[in-house]
Amino acid sequence: MSYLLAPNPKAKGLSTAVTGLDQNGNTVDLHVVTERPLTLYLNSQEIVTMMTIGDHPDLLALGYLINQNMLRATDPIDTIEFDDELGVVIVRTPVETDFEVKSKKRVRTSGCAQGTVFSDVIDAFDDIQLASNARLHTSWLPILTKQINTTPSLYLDAGAIHGCVLCREDQPLVYVEDVGRHNAVDKIAGWMAKHNETADDKIFYTTGRLTSEMVIKTVMMGIPILVSRSGFTAWGVELARQSGLTLIGRARGDRFTILAGQERVIFDNKADDAS
Template sequence: MKLTTNRNIFKYTENSRTEREDEIAVEYPLTVVLNGDEFATLVCSPSDLEDLVIGFLASEGVIRFPDEIKTISLDEKGGFAYVEITHQKPAGAEFYSKRFIGSCCGKSRQSFYFYNDVKTAKTVLTRAQITVAQCFRLMRLLQQHSSEFKNTGGVHNAALCDPHSILIARTDIGRHNTLDKIYGHWLRNRIPLHDKLIVFSGRISSEVLLKTAKIGVGIILSKSAPTDLALQLADQLGITVVGFIRGDQCNVYTHPERITETIAPD
């Protein structure tokens, strides 16, 4: 399915009006039917849908391993993903929407979680490091990667990288969907994560930070800003957050020991 569509528009400047064809990002609703029951409708870009569904179910705590999925089939025209899993999904709406208040890592500050986040988010203990120059380079590579972003400006991008290159890149209208697509691909392929990081185009919200923790990556780079709650969670979950990577400048917000000025020895 196409990620973009074309539409005739009027483009104005201060002194002129022209009619032209513009490229627009496609917004696609995908309803996940889990063991015969409608579970959720994801509004997404129509690409890498199987990765998206698997990553979403893992992020929600419905599955932990891909072999818990018995079957998965996509009706792309109708907008449905039919999934059969080996067990019953946790009963009760509270599993997916109940707030859980609790101290994390023995600290007195109280953190805000969904109940399923408590079950699936994990502290990241990686010793991976990356240089400041590598941060700049990876962000440039991400920005160059997506033709959909260049043509529409209406999508987000995320990539799983090592310090030198992009390994997996995903595009979506929803920034959180890009991470679920990466999570789903990782679950199916089990790429070692000890030296990996995520490069991201959007704002680092608490939801984005928690998805990073669920994947198990210890560094996230973004061209945009983090939120206060995201940084509280990053402090507690052991994740290095680098934001406002623009040109040759960036801000390191948490766990700065992973960001170095020179390449670390092998």
Template sequence: MKNKVMQTHVIKKYEQGVLQDADDLIVLEEPLTITVNGHEFGTMLCTPADLEELVLGFLASEGVIRRADEVDSVLIDEGKGFAYVVLKNKQGFDPEGAFSKRVIGSCCGKSRQFYFQSDVRGARTILRAPSISAKQCCHLMSTMQEQAEDFKQTGGLHNASLASVDGILVTRSDIGRHNALDKLFGYCLRNNVSLKNKVIVFSGRISSEVLLKVSKIGVGIIIAKSAPTTLAIELARDLEITLVGFVRGDRFNVYSRGDRVVG
């Protein structure tokens, strides 16, 4: 059975003064083109695992759908790299209106544009979220990292986990930080997961796009291994999201809604 996360490649490895051939596990990166009601919506570069969740989460994040039951069918053709989506409301999608075809890179930054219209439709102010202790923040991060077997083997994946304050519930991985979140969003939509009192644990940097995705998912606390950007902090404060960054060992920084984090 094909591994959807990594492949073995023969490389040359230099170690302890010796250069020799070796097998190495390399994370997969493949294009996936999404069509909606027969119209090409976009092409993303991703790790080809949990693709239906990725598609659902991405469409929800972009404001095309709000619930999984708005989708009539999703057909994934992995061989060709296409996802064919049919919406139940076939008149509700305007490919020439608010959306356009674009290539979405596996890295964050200038490869993804800031789409204010879909952000306005989907972003939520999170007024209710659980309290979380400092020890729980550190424990959730260490647990996610301990469980990240694919990352340990390849070193090339980002992880996003949905958790309660007491433990990790589900984790999704991808070469793209935003893709990992979309997969997590798609999982929640497909399985009708209650997001009350949930936390997102994240391996990457917190950009404004990542923060907006957390808001669209509907979770009020994000715990990240890396740093936030200035715009991410501003958005977190505006949207009442608790943003915890630089979670390393037994230390971290709280950038917004620190009243939810207790000693």
């Protein structure tokens, strides 16, 4: 398979070799995923400190700002600067952003700069129209899941990590991982913005639960179809139905469950109920 971006489980610093004991007291050697803090600045304003495995800090920073509605995907970016030693990434824009302007007003009036960020995200979420003509053939799902599950990854090498994959039809295009599923989603958003990638014809696959956060981020990216091998939360389902997102969970092989947006699904690979 040919990815545009794929995990590199052997990359330096992403995992650490440790020694322990098994259930019989025998010595075992294994790799565990690393975590490191990354502090994000938007121009001169500190935004958040994230725990991450440390790869693709530029994509993570850009995607976080977009998914939090602090930047638009079309906003001009001067530079994205990363200091590995300090654990800092700075996204610089040619002019002060709307978020910075609003944050200054909030500091003056309430003393809380980011207390209403969530409401801003929900306002933007409510205004997004997902592509109604997008389609998902059920015959694509077993092909996709097999390719993703057999791709060399930190998950296979060390576990304790989430993966997210941007797909088109039955082909995975971009596969990233992180200790938090939200970080992995943001890396995808950053990659899409960096490469001016369209969203209408894409499928988003995640190893994590289909929570409200996952639904909101997928809709914020404009992707009409979200698939997971895991299960759902009630609010995630409610938001998917509200936004018109196609929501598919428990996707394993040719088995899955659709709880929203079934009008986009073409059933061309029905599973044998007797099997």
